[in-house]
Amino acid sequence: MSTDSQAPKALRGVGNFIDDRFHLAKTGEKNLRKVFPNHWSFMLGEIALYSFIILLVTGVFLTLWFKPSMQEIVYDGPYERLNGVLMSEAYASTLHIDFGVRGGFLVRQIHHWAALIFVASLVVHMLRVFFTGAFRKPREINWLIGVGIFTLAMIEGLFGYSLPDDLPSGMGVRILQGVMLALPLVGTYVSMFLFGGEFPGEDIISRLYMLHILLIPGILLALIAAHFMILWHQKHTQYPGTGRTNKKVVGTPMFPGFAVKAGGFFFFVFAVTVGLSAFVQINPIHLFGPFTPTSITSGLQPDWYMGFMEGSLRIFPNWLDFQIFGYAVPIGVLVPGLVVPGLIFGGLGAWPFIERWITGDHRAHNVADRPRNAPVRTGVGVAGIVFYGLLWLAGSNDILSHTFSISLYWTTYFFRVAVIVGPIIGFIVAKRICLGLQRRDRETLEHGYESGTIQQLPSGEFIEVHKESSADTVHVLESKEEVDRIDAETISSIEAATDANGVEAPAARGLKGRLRAKLAHWYTKDNVSFEGVEAHTGHHLHHGAAEEKEPAQTH
């Protein structure tokens, strides 16, 4: 670790060559010193990035053999069981990748597994960002980019799933086309133009191929690059702790610590993906057979991230379908196909702005919230998870029905009720748990933590000795920001201070103002106030501390 070791000559040569042309020494050093805060949850986004890299590399390999053609051929190839079967060239070339190219099967499995992991890590990463309030100012734009990446990743995955033209993948395209047809007025046109005619036509695979390997990955790549540039520029959020403030970020420097750790983590992610691909086979298209529009098997399941769409299509009833002048408006397809994803993605995108509008919090935040300290947000997030999760489960109601021997129709009835009741219960429970945790935090902050030691006082009373929390814990506990209860009166009183005539404040007037006041009240009414709570001033501690003859410390 000596500081006087010289860079090797070759490296200096390269460095000087570059610096002579770009003047990068200062910028380079600044970026090598970039600080990355440490927390396991910051690795979720990394998993997403690494899976994306794996997807790009394996995808390029697959394009060497895949033929995006719907030309019908009679199969005569290495996979003998399907010899003589009529199939598209796309399906035949996928069989060739599996059984005619060494490592082709493996790479296809890696590609598929990486896609599943990519979307999964995106979701968990987004949840982390949501629950810790890391989307707040100044990071709203990066949050929106993230929502865009998530949406595109799903579409990208669906299109990729469709390319091999096996039975389930073709059925996915069929469902997509069915939802398109339901669009009022333009549905048949959209479908005709996308498919180059009627379903399935002869164009859809090559068009999806272009979207899957060029357009969408290109946009994804651009968005991911933007995501990282913004992250780089604004720096990471960090969790509360000693020395971590809204003005100062604390963590491991890019070089060498973070670079080596992140490098190692990349190899771990890759290793797990490859391990799964080697030993846990998914999407065995050779067993499914080629697509025909007239065949189907029961128990068909899409890739996991499309499950919520499948579920909402399954449970949404047909009661609301109507006709207008004889024209059909199939609400039972439109709502699950468009409104539900619209709500989920639109809600995600709008939330930072809704929350800011409600709370009136226009400050910049670099220290992440602990989820418990934002009980309403956490409740809303949990409600969202429950909603999504129930839809996702409803997407396998036939499997649930079969596995647990429940009537298929009853699973549907259950999910119809549960997707409405479940999120409400989830909201209430999560919020209550948050408030309970806040109370415990206040208790711990004031009285120290329970040491587990029971003492008998001279008076005969038994007490449990409370010990002082570490400074770091105190910092974390004290990170809860004071929440001012906002209601219509608060808003009025702020305004009224400048309004001597006592006229109702403009901010609380009008429909929008009233709505905002109501929401603000709802958002802030339940709060465990930490006001006036000083660390380690509670009587429990003094009991214990006095007995142990430790000086009671407060600061």
Add this chain to the structure above:
Amino acid sequence: MTDNNDTNASGASGGPDDRVIGTPSSAEGETIVSGADEPRREHAGPYPAEETHKHSEEEQRRAEKTAAVWFLIAFLAGIGFFVAYFAWGPNAEGEQAIADPQIAQYSNMALGGTLALALFGIGAGMTVWARRIMPHYEVSSPYDELPSSPEEKGSFSEFFMKSADESGFTKRPLLRRTLLLSMVPLGLAPIVLLRDTGPLPGDKLKKTLWEDGTRMVVEGTNQLIKASDLAEDGSMVTAFPEYPHNEEHPHGLSLNDQAKTVIMLIKIPEGDFKPGMSEQQMNWTHDGIIAYSKICTHVGCPAALYERGSHRILCPCHQSTFDATDGAKVVFGPAHRPLPQLPIGVDDEGYLIAKGDFSSAVGPTFWDAEKGD
């Protein structure tokens, strides 16, 4: 909160020896971060940070060996990957080729297993390196002040507006408006250019190959169907219109036509038809045999599951359920329209034939699906 922390930090560190009570000393391996107002202890590295976890030389040496073992494992696994690659050939000439699904599986496991191990070894070695050789410390750096200073903003805005005025864009509306106007057609061009991606729908979605007199064949075997083939109550056959297999149509019926014309022929026992069936619907049956489109009216999956006992047709995708004895009305699930019925009869030779096209548009419900029926 920010203020709190700052006060605490400055309040607690009056001097170098004044540790915050409750925090472990730096020797215990806990991270302490230097702040502007905190004393800095010497750190050999290039950072103004407190080195809190430097490993002893002996520990580093042991870790080096561990990491080296992992890297060697990775190297050997990498070699193993090549061995696995060349162990099983791609063509069927040799005895052990990946064309055999069983061999393909072995090959997949061998290739994947060695590759996974190689990657894992590198990851593990790097982790050992990062955790047990490199010193662990945290450093801090300030977040940027985000809004620019009023002077910077003012200067920017002044320069921008001055330059905009200089360009004449603000002062010369004719220039501005005609420029914007000129963009409109070009902006629309990409949309117009998509016109030839497909034909206009017209009434294509409402018409199928079925017409009066078309005979029907069994899906898969292409055998013509007679009414007597469906003599048994509750029997069900999936059928297509008869279609020539010739040079022009080497594969017979196209997938497009299959998707629209496929029907289920179901023999309903006498007296099982519901009274709700109209006279016309009954006329479209033949001797208890009724024909429905197999394509679900929800989003187009084949409604392929027919339950003999209840005469219900179930789509396995989204579980729309249709009653075959009641004009395929929806009895459960998300579909709204009944399955279209195909009028059938028999010709002189006793073969089942269509007596026209479907009663309504086949497949997923679209905007004008029910218009003009």
